[in-house]
Each structure stands twice: as C-alpha cells, then as structure tokens.
Amino acid sequence: MLPVSLDGSLERLRREGRIVIVGASLAGLRAAETLREEGFTGTLTMVGDEPHEPYDRPPLSKQVLLDRVPADHTKLPRRRPVDAEWRLGVAATGLDLAARRVRLADGSELDYDRLLITTGVRARPWPQELEAELDGVFVLRTSDDAAQLHRRLSAGPRRVLVIGAGFAGSEIASACRERGLDVTVAERGAAPLVGALGGVVGEVAAAMQREAGVDLRCGITVTGLEGDAAGRLRCAHLSDGSKVEVEVAVVCLGATRNTEWLADSGLGAGPRGIACDAGCRAFDVRGIVTDDVFVAGDVARSPHPLFGYQFLSLEHWGNAVAGAEVAAHNMISASADRRPHIWTPSFWSAQFGVNIKSVGVPPMGDEIIVTQGSLSERRFTAAYGHHGRVIAAVTFDQAKWLGFYQHLIERAAPFPPDFPTVDRRPEGRHPVPAGFPDPSLPSHGPTVTLSGHSPSDRRISFTPLRA
Amino acid sequence: MRLVVDLNRCQGYAQCAFLAPDAFTMHGDEALMFDSQPDDRQWEAVLRAAEACPVKAITVEGPGGVPAGERSGASGVA
Incomplete structure (x- = not known):
C-alpha cells in the first residue's frame, strides 16, 4: 500500500517506470519477482549475457558432475510471473549515468528510470592463454561449462587435475572420486579450504580428500600445462619440479567480478566489485551514492555493521537472494521506507x-x-x-x-x-x-x-x- | 516443474527424501541433493515434500509455469 504522502514521481515510477536489470541469474530473477510482488507495474527488462534463462549454479559442481541431473536442467523456479522483456544472450557493454542508458553488445540501447546491476562473477581463467586453449582444460561456472566438463568426465579420462582446492575445486575433486576417476589436486595453500576456513579446518578437509583417494598436493602451484601435437592436454608441471600426466585439468582459481563494462561509467566499480551502500545503492567514483542505480549479488560490495562496516563482497547463494529482495524493494520505495541489506553471510x-x-x-x-x-x-x-x-x-x-x-x-x-x-x-x-x-x-x-x-x-x- | 532448495535453511531432516525420493536424495548423513527439474509426474509427491519441510526450504514452480504458492497455497518459501 502506498501512503498518500508519497510524491507523485515515485507513484508514477511504480506505475509506469522503466526498470532494467542487467544480469539474469539468481539475483536478477529474485529482484524481478520482488518488484512485481511489491506492485511495480511498469516495464521491466532483463539483460543476460548467457542465452539461458536463470538457472541454479550450485548443482553444477555436484548433481551435474555426478551424472544425476543434466547440466541444462537446473533452471530456477519462479515465485511468481515477472512479466519481463528478456534480452538473453546479449551482454551489456556500457552505461551512461547521465543519460540513464545501458548499451548492449548488439548495438541497441535501453533507457531506464532505475537500473539494477546483478552481473555477478565469472571463473578466473588459466592465466597462460595458449595453455588455457588446450583441449582438456576447463573452468566451471556456467551450465555450458558444466555440460562440457561432464561430457569429458563421462569419457573416463585417465587422470583429472584440479587446480585450486577452494570449495569449487574440492567439490569437483569429490565428484571425480565418486565417479571412480583418478584425481590430483594442486593447492597453493597449506590445505584445502584454508583461505575460507583456516588451517585447523583445512587439515580436516585434507584428511577427507586423502582418505577418499585424492592425490592431494599442498603448497604447490601448477607452473605449466603441456599439450601434445594435436593440442590435447597431456601433462602438468608443478612448482616442486614434478610432472603429472593428466587428460583433464579444471582451473578453480576463484572468480572475477563482471565490472569491466562499467570501466568508464563513473560508477565505483573495480576488480573487487561495485561498491554500494547498505541500501544497495551504487556509489559513483567520487564516493557519492547514486539514487537510481542499485547493485545486488556477487558483484556487489556493501558495508556491514556486524563486521566493522567494512565492505563485504560475498559469493553466496543466499546473499544474492537477500540482496536482490532488498535492492528491489528500495528501488521503488521512498527513502524512509527503505531497508538495509545486513544479511549474515x-x-x-x-x-x-x-x-x-x-x-x-x-x-x-x-x-x-x-x-x-x-x-x-x-x-x-x-x-x-x-x-x-x-x-x-x-x-x-x-x-x-x-x-x-x-x-x-x-x-x-x-x-x-x-x-x-x-x-x-x-x-x-x-x-x-x-x-x-x-x-x-x-x-x-x-x-x-x-x-x-x-x-x-x-x-x-x-x-x-x-x- | 522446477524446484530449488535453500540449502542455507536446510538442516537435513530428510522429510523430502522420504516423500519424493526421485527428486530429493540424501548424500551422506546430512547433505541434500535435488533434481531441479523433476518429471511432472512427481508433482504431487514434490508438493507434499515441500509442505512437509520443517524449515520451509523448498520453492516449487508447478507444471505449466504456475508457482506452487499461487496455485494451491503450498509453501513457496525460499
């Protein structure tokens, strides 16, 4: 219900405004649902660089690799119809803050009254480009990545190398062992999960991996990937001078924020994400908060009162949902009705x-x-x-x-x-x-x-x- | 039909795995694995599972794209 004291422009925004959401994954979808739930009846446009409608990513490294669910069968349920125009398979390439306009890769432009950015992250690729292109070198972030990796694992490679034992790498190694595949895990730190959970818990994770038959090598980096004459991955060179013969390598070196398209926009966007206030409003590079550009999900970083008001960026499923709901609510609410995004990670x-x-x-x-x-x-x-x-x-x-x-x-x-x-x-x-x-x-x-x-x-x- | 489980909320009570074993299975003692797009013939079972979840972690969208909550008052919590 709108209080009668709301000024006409907000009422008009809610009735016939134009909202663009760039990023059509979990956060984008939940934001769209929330906007409609809260009575937004204007035009809603969803832009996504992947050709797929919003899907759930956590199963990709688990159910999908374990052959229980096809990679293209993790589409997210809708809580309600969102009545949006979907621009899928088209990346956003630029933002004009003054003109309130988003540029798309196909040359078209979208005008907005409110913009929500939920462009998330992408897998950090193997840094040596020629090696990354070898047949057998994978990353895992999208459903297409998962489909390709699943197909290759099903062919029964003699050995899989997982580079990086964070959560994604450890889950992939787990799926490989469960499928009976030989796995080597190379981790730069002293134990798996050490960056996320510390050394005490990391030692437990290491014991779990070794007991499951993983060839776990910690304190080791991969110095090179080598292919055969046909461009197929043949072996990996490690920093201790050893060599592992592998047919598949999965690069699990974390994620990069999708903020490049905002480089010259004047938004406070960088490699760590897009800074926003606790109400999900984006900061510009001057440190002044915008009132028409909002951010949610993995690409956002916002101050959290529980953690010294430091900006937190969270690659968490629940953060995408909670942030999207707050951002959507705040986009179409008067300032006194806004809510803070202070979800506990x-x-x-x-x-x-x-x-x-x-x-x-x-x-x-x-x-x-x-x-x-x-x-x-x-x-x-x-x-x-x-x-x-x-x-x-x-x-x-x-x-x-x-x-x-x-x-x-x-x-x-x-x-x-x-x-x-x-x-x-x-x-x-x-x-x-x-x-x-x-x-x-x-x-x-x-x-x-x-x-x-x-x-x-x-x-x-x-x-x-x-x- | 589509479904998703909020695994932050899930505490491994496994009610869903009893009621709709083709869509929900326990992996180890506590981890839940689910089929995001189970066959529509499992609709009734999945709906029962969603309703039985003690922490209301299951969101379901029914066959034909109608969110479960709008169709029959089932839990659509996430």
Whole structure:
C-alpha cells in the first residue's frame, strides 16, 4: 500500500517506470519477482549475457558432475510471473549515468528510470592463454561449462587435475572420486579450504580428500600445462619440479567480478566489485551514492555493521537472494521506507560425503574453538573469534546447530563462548589459532572478502587484516 | 516443474527424501541433493515434500509455469 504522502514521481515510477536489470541469474530473477510482488507495474527488462534463462549454479559442481541431473536442467523456479522483456544472450557493454542508458553488445540501447546491476562473477581463467586453449582444460561456472566438463568426465579420462582446492575445486575433486576417476589436486595453500576456513579446518578437509583417494598436493602451484601435437592436454608441471600426466585439468582459481563494462561509467566499480551502500545503492567514483542505480549479488560490495562496516563482497547463494529482495524493494520505495541489506553471510558445500556449512565471516577470525563434536570424526561445530567476540562458525555434518551460532554472531557474543557445551571436551575449552594464511597474499579460497572501507577502491591486492 | 532448495535453511531432516525420493536424495548423513527439474509426474509427491519441510526450504514452480504458492497455497518459501 502506498501512503498518500508519497510524491507523485515515485507513484508514477511504480506505475509506469522503466526498470532494467542487467544480469539474469539468481539475483536478477529474485529482484524481478520482488518488484512485481511489491506492485511495480511498469516495464521491466532483463539483460543476460548467457542465452539461458536463470538457472541454479550450485548443482553444477555436484548433481551435474555426478551424472544425476543434466547440466541444462537446473533452471530456477519462479515465485511468481515477472512479466519481463528478456534480452538473453546479449551482454551489456556500457552505461551512461547521465543519460540513464545501458548499451548492449548488439548495438541497441535501453533507457531506464532505475537500473539494477546483478552481473555477478565469472571463473578466473588459466592465466597462460595458449595453455588455457588446450583441449582438456576447463573452468566451471556456467551450465555450458558444466555440460562440457561432464561430457569429458563421462569419457573416463585417465587422470583429472584440479587446480585450486577452494570449495569449487574440492567439490569437483569429490565428484571425480565418486565417479571412480583418478584425481590430483594442486593447492597453493597449506590445505584445502584454508583461505575460507583456516588451517585447523583445512587439515580436516585434507584428511577427507586423502582418505577418499585424492592425490592431494599442498603448497604447490601448477607452473605449466603441456599439450601434445594435436593440442590435447597431456601433462602438468608443478612448482616442486614434478610432472603429472593428466587428460583433464579444471582451473578453480576463484572468480572475477563482471565490472569491466562499467570501466568508464563513473560508477565505483573495480576488480573487487561495485561498491554500494547498505541500501544497495551504487556509489559513483567520487564516493557519492547514486539514487537510481542499485547493485545486488556477487558483484556487489556493501558495508556491514556486524563486521566493522567494512565492505563485504560475498559469493553466496543466499546473499544474492537477500540482496536482490532488498535492492528491489528500495528501488521503488521512498527513502524512509527503505531497508538495509545486513544479511549474515552463510554458505554450504557438500563434498566427500560431508555437509559443510558456515555462518559469519570466518577469515576475520584469529582463533577457533571446537565447541561440539570432534575434528577426527568429521562431525563438529567450531566457532571463530575476533577481538573477544564470536565472528563466525562452521559445521561439518552438524547443520542444525548453526542457527544458534548465527544468533551469537549477531549479538556479538563473547569469544570463547561462555556456555557449557553439550559434549564433554577432553581438550578443555581453549581456543587455538585459526590458521588463516597471510591475508596480504591473494587467495582464491574465500567466498567472503573483506574489501576495506573505501567505496571507490579499485585496488586488486588485499589489505592485510592483521598487519 | 522446477524446484530449488535453500540449502542455507536446510538442516537435513530428510522429510523430502522420504516423500519424493526421485527428486530429493540424501548424500551422506546430512547433505541434500535435488533434481531441479523433476518429471511432472512427481508433482504431487514434490508438493507434499515441500509442505512437509520443517524449515520451509523448498520453492516449487508447478507444471505449466504456475508457482506452487499461487496455485494451491503450498509453501513457496525460499
């Protein structure tokens, strides 16, 4: 219901305005639904660079590679009809803030009254271009990527190399082992998942991989991929001087924000994403917030009161949904009715038969304490502490406890937690260092990135958290 | 038919895996795997699964593109 005090222009925007959403994936779709849900009756245009309608990405590295669901069968359900004009298979190439106009790759232009940017991220490719083009070298981000990788895995390659043991790489290695394929995993850090969950939990992940038969090599980088005369991948060279014969390599070196199309737009967009305020309104490069350009999903970075108001960028499914709902609401609301996007970061990963879930920002943690269960049984809950408060938690096959820890994080409960745990803890209740790598070193592991306090920050290097 | 499960919400109660085993399966003790686009013949079973989910993590869009919540009052929570 619109209060009578709303000025005419907002009412008109809601009735006959033009809204363009660039990015037709999870965030874009949920935003479109929310706009219609909240009574927007104007024209809505959805622009997507992929030719597919919005689909769900998490199954691509799990169900799809395990041969349970075809790669083109993960389309997202609609909560309601969105009555949009879909421009799929056409990337946006430019933005004119003053004219309120988006340029598309086919030369056409779209005028808008409100713009929502949900262009997300793409897989970071193998840096050596000629090597990346070898037959057998893959990335996994899109359903087309998944279809190709699935086809190749089904052909039964003699050995698969996974480069990078973050969540995606670990899930792919898990799927390969489950399909009976030999896998080598090369990880630059000291353990899998170390950038996202730290060394203590990383050691558990390493044990899981080795027990499942993964040839896990940590503290190792891949220095080169070599093909045969026909351009097929034949082997990989590692930084310890060894060589692994592989027919398939999956490059899992994290993601790059899709912001290049905004380079000269004047928006505060860079390699770490597009800075926006807690209401999802984009900043321009001067640090002034816009009132007609909104951002949501993986490409957004916004300040979070729970984490020192640092800008957070989150490659999380739930963040895309929550951010899209807030952005859509705020796009068509008066300033007093706007809501903040202060979703508590949460994610999950299924690998090697274990359900890993997390809440909060683990890489902010200095210390970790296992509060329930045991690391050796791979069924536990652990809390991360920072400056005497609980900042994050992780569970391995103990998801039902996570809501409790989320509550602790949201009310800045003391760390180590002062409650008696449900288990007897033979080691006592003493936190240990969480074992995160030096944050000034680039890492592909974390899907939560603390990216400083400046909205116009264009640096690609990390600012050390504990310098 | 299309469906998605909010796996942040899911706590592995596995009610869906009992009620619609062709669409939902447990992978290990706690992880859930689902078929995003199951055969329309499973519609009734999937709807029961969505309704039975204790944490209301399942969003379903019915055959013919009608969101489940609009058609029959089933849970369309995400």
